[in-house]
Amino acid sequence: MSGTEWGDVASWAAFALAGGAFVVSLKARGDSRRSAAATVRAADAAEASVTEARKSADGAVRSASAAEEALALQRDDASARRAAEEEARRPRVVLDLQHHRGNTWHLINIGTAPALNVRLLTAFDFRPPEFPEGLSLGLGAVHPFVLFGSISSLIPAHLEFTWDGLDDPVRLRVPPKP
Missing domain, CATH: 2.60.40 (Immunoglobulin-like)
Known part of the structure; x- marks a missing residue:
């Protein structure tokens, strides 16, 4: 083989390596897109989870407020009932x-x-x-x-x-x- 032929072999080898690198880069690009899409889906899911957690926390706060109001009403009713009973027991002139x-x-x-x-x-x-x-x-x-x-x-x-x-x-x- 002549010197020119060996130079062609190196060119073809470089071309083959460049083609392989291109295929690997395309594959890496596809993996990167899938990874980015998965990351976006995970971020959306995390955001939805945070939104649901906020709604749940708001519901818990409303429920606690309603329970406090109900307890206050029960205390007021009990106090009014005690006052009425004491008034009924109070000696009176008739x-x-x-x-x-x-x-x-x-x-x-x-x-x-x-x-x-x-x-x-x-x-x-x-x-x-x-x-x-x-x-x-x-x-x-x-x-x-x-x-x-x-x-x-x-x-x-x-x-x-x-x-x-x-x-x-x-x-x-x-x-x-x-």
Whole structure:
């Protein structure tokens, strides 16, 4: 072989190596694209996972807030119930008017507390009943009194009373004579 022939062999070998390198680079480029696509898919999946985690965390916060509100409502209800029960157990004055006979009526304390310093507030045109100053009625106590009326001044249909610890007067219906 001549010198030129060996030079052609080196050229062909370089050409073959260049072709092989080209094929390897094409393969590497395809692998690189697949790897990049896989990386993009993984990033999208990670982003979706983060979004779902945020939604889940937001839902957990809303659920916790609702639970706190429900607990606060339960506490308020329990507190209101306790206050109502305490108020119901508190001793109270309850006065009642009953006709006894003739022109005599009874003022009776049917409550669970004594009525101290009972006062009759109703104004009368004709001979009002006499109520002693500082009248006190214990539990179940009865105070008889006489009511008179006339043709021009009838016995009132209601009498108003007050006692110590009562801000607004209590209006009691005067029961009719039988």
